[in-house]
Amino acid sequence: MILEKQHRVLVQGITGRQGRFWTERMQECGTQIVAGVNPKRAGETCCDVPVFASARAAVDEVGPIDVSVMFIPPAAALGAAIDAIEGGVRMIVVLTEHIPSQDVMRIHAAARQYGTRIIGPNTAGIVTPGQAFAGIMPAFNGRIFQPGDVGVISRSGSLGTLICLNLVNAGLGQSAFLGVGGDPMLGTTTAQAFQALDADVRTNAIVIVGEIGGAMEEQAAEAVERSSKPVVSFITGRASPPGKKMGHAGAIVMGNQGSYHSKRSSLEAAGARVVDTPGEIAVALQDAIATLHA
Structure with a gap:
């Protein structure tokens, strides 16, 4: 649950305005971001990391991922979370608010099944000063x-x-x-x-x-x-x-x-x-x- 500099981080929604901005801030603070996800931009790079169509594709290509940070709108949050959970991501920082209640329950059920830690929903993230952060806190x-x-x-x-x-x-x-x-x-x-x-x-x-x-x-x-x-x-x-x-x-x-x-x-x-x-x-x-x- 406590983020450290050796943890490998995925950013879902990395190519959006907020995803890109906060990815750059996280990198500045030492966060080891290894990949991003945007199905429409797969094969490109963003913030000097490869972009994949899914979390599972990212894991297959770059290896195990410890943490995913979700810059995903409410209607797409369930699919993005399930993708990361089934891809073997160990912890997901769900920044999204206003996710439908039934979707939140399904996310939590899948996380329990796969042993994934969920931080959130509607969280500002986690910070370990001097090492790394994941989310939208002003750790910089x-x-x-x-x-x-x-x-x-x-x-x-x-x-x-x-x-x-x-x-x-x-x-x-x-x-x-x-x-x-x-x-x-x-x-x-x-x-x-x-x-x-x-x-x-x-x-x-x-x-x-x-x-x-x-x-x-x-x-x-x-x-x-x-x-x-x-x-x-x-x-x-x-x-x-x-x-x-x-x-x-x-x-x-x-x-x-x-x-x-x-x-x-x-x-x-x-x-x-x-x-x-x-x-x-x-x-x-x-x-x-x-x-x-x-």
Whole structure:
């Protein structure tokens, strides 16, 4: 789940305006992109890598692929994801939002069958500063991402970017950023992302950026309780009225389930420090680390 510079990356939709732009940014940051996919442009090159008609054709030609990044519109996302899954790609970063629910369920079912990790849908991607990134996060901006030992998990790309900026401004860097995505049916949960960072030897502290809706933060609290690493969290949506959808498709509260109070109390009971504003995260993190080593 944590991207490294040796991982071989495929870009589905590489020849589009966004695909080409972000492929160039990923290459600048060290991402090892080995091929792209566009059925209409097969046989060409783009961003100095060969373009194939399918993910399976790319694997047959260039060898095993660790990660695929999808710059694919919603109506074509199912076919592109199945192509990568059946081609043996180990992890797919699904940037696409507004994929039909039935298509998302079919993607997840195929991924379980083939043992493929899905990040997303509706994710901004994953970043390992100083090594590589996959997605649309500004990993190339040194004011936002710097190598360090703080792991960051976020459902929101924009809010995750703000948190990473605040960390760097405070003299802290990131071991990894994991954008789990804003879809109501995610392939990777906050708890699973937390477990990956908890097991990562380069990560010494973890930030959870959550939001109202669903139960991912409550479920992650169980993993937080078992961890010995300092954890700081910010949950957005404190002032949202119950029963009203806010922002991401998954951000809807039904009764007390998924409420701000439920998430905050669960994380605090597990030992995490939950702050009121994003600007407090770095100070709370420094304090938590100092307390741990006192």
